[in-house]
Amino acid sequence: MSTLKVPVGTADHIQGDENAALTLVEYGDYECPHCGHAYPIVKRVQKHFGKRLRFVFRNFPLNEIHPHAESAAETAEFAGAHGKFWEMHDLLFESQNRLGGELFQELAKRLKLASADLLAALEKREFLAKVRADFAGGARSGVNGTPTFFINGRRDDDPFEYVDLVAAIEAVLQSK
Amino acid sequence: MTAILPPGASAPEFTLHVTPDQSLSLSELRGQPVILAFYPADWSPVCGDQMALYNEILPEFQKYKAELLGISVDGVWCHEAFAKDRHLHFPLLADFEPKGAAALKYGAYRKSDGFCERALFVIDKNGIITWSYCSPVAVNPGADGILQALESLPK
Numbered sequence: 001m002s003t004l005k006v007p008v009g010t011a012d013h014i015q016g017d018e019n020a021a022l023t024l025v026e027y028g029d030y031e032c033p034h035c036g037h038a039y040p041i042v043k044r045v046q047k048h049f050g051k052r053l054r055f056v057f058r059n060f061p062l063n064e065i066h067p068h069a070e071s072a073a074e075t076a077e078f079a080g081a082h083g084k085f086w087e088m089h090d091l092l093f094e095s096q097n098r099l100g101g102e103l104f105q106e107l108a109k110r111l112k113l114a115s116a117d118l119l120a121a122l123e124k125r126e127f128l129a130k131v132r133a134d135f136a137g138g139a140r141s142g143v144n145g146t147p148t149f150f151i152n153g154r155r156d157d158d159p160f161e162y163v164d165l166v167a168a169i170e171a172v173l174q175s176k
Numbered sequence: 177m178t179a180i181l182p183p184g185a186s187a188p189e190f191t192l193h194v195t196p197d198q199s200l201s202l203s204e205l206r207g208q209p210v211i212l213a214f215y216p217a218d219w220s221p222v223c224g225d226q227m228a229l230y231n232e233i234l235p236e237f238q239k240y241k242a243e244l245l246g247i248s249v250d251g252v253w254c255h256e257a258f259a260k261d262r263h264l265h266f267p268l269l270a271d272f273e274p275k276g277a278a279a280l281k282y283g284a285y286r287k288s289d290g291f292c293e294r295a296l297f298v299i300d301k302n303g304i305i306t307w308s309y310c311s312p313v314a315v316n317p318g319a320d321g322i323l324q325a326l327e328s329l330p331k
Contacts, residue, residue: 144318
């Protein structure tokens with residue numbers, strides 16, 4: 001059974017109650033259609049569990065098959081550095097079929113972030129190290145494609161439709 | 177299902193085609209760690225299937241100077257098209273004729289299905305298997321086991 005090798009910490013983007021009994025970690029790729037499919041499902045799951053669940057998103061861009069995935073991840077990290085990670089995360093998934101430099105500029109403007117600074121950060125690859133660190137940690141934890149979910153540190157190998165995810169999380173909750 | 181070769185076993189030699197006019201023998205790689213990834217078939221219908229995943233993780237493997245070889249019973253032309261489509265940067269070996277002969281030596285051939293197990297082997301620089309793992313055919317094992325095995329090799 002593969003387990004999360006990098007504990008959730010201050011470098012992470014976390015949604016939800018710090019003391020929640022459950023932690024759901026997703027390794028995802030903004031250009032992956034399966035992650036796009038999982039995006040609204042995760043939102044429903046968060047709503048279902050409320051304060052009992054916190055959600056963490058980590059980058060796992062598959063560059064060779066998804067040419068915009070890494071720069072999308074860097075764009076989200078840029079927004080994160082300005083306190084708007086989740087807003088950008090949501091917008092990127094909601095406009096998944098238009099990923100690219102033009103969209104990143106547009107989304108930065110929409111979130112009132114300096115689009116020129118984003119351009120410079122992408123050019124200098126300012127946030128690449130963070131994205132790569134997420135990726136390396138994922139590889140060591142047994143991420144086997146995207147999305148890969150960990151529920152309280154254990155890789156979930158089941159399907160990730162809403163009912164499946166809720167059932168898998170409930171099972172962990174019961175076993176506590 | 178026969179058991180795959182365990183750690184401590186000497187890695188059986190094989191010579192397989194990498195491209196239509198090129199072959200590779202395992203013994204050519206003596207002196208460096210080798211990862212053998214037997215897998216059922218090219219063209220799995222998912223993003224980040226096992227080979228695409230290892231392709232992305234290649235830089236992590238290279239930190240240990242390890243050579244990764246993907247092996248299935250698909251022919252060289254099939255491998256060539258698959259590798260090109262997925263931009264794979266490591267060799268795919270064709271265990272094609274006699275079919276599955278190399279996999280059989282490692283206990284990693286499913287005779288009833290006619291394809292390889294999803295079996296992983298880490299071989300040290302002296303040609304000894306130091307870690308092996310057979311995943312259920314439907315489950316992509318990821319790379320954590322490989323990375324741990326490479327980590328535990330003597331420097």
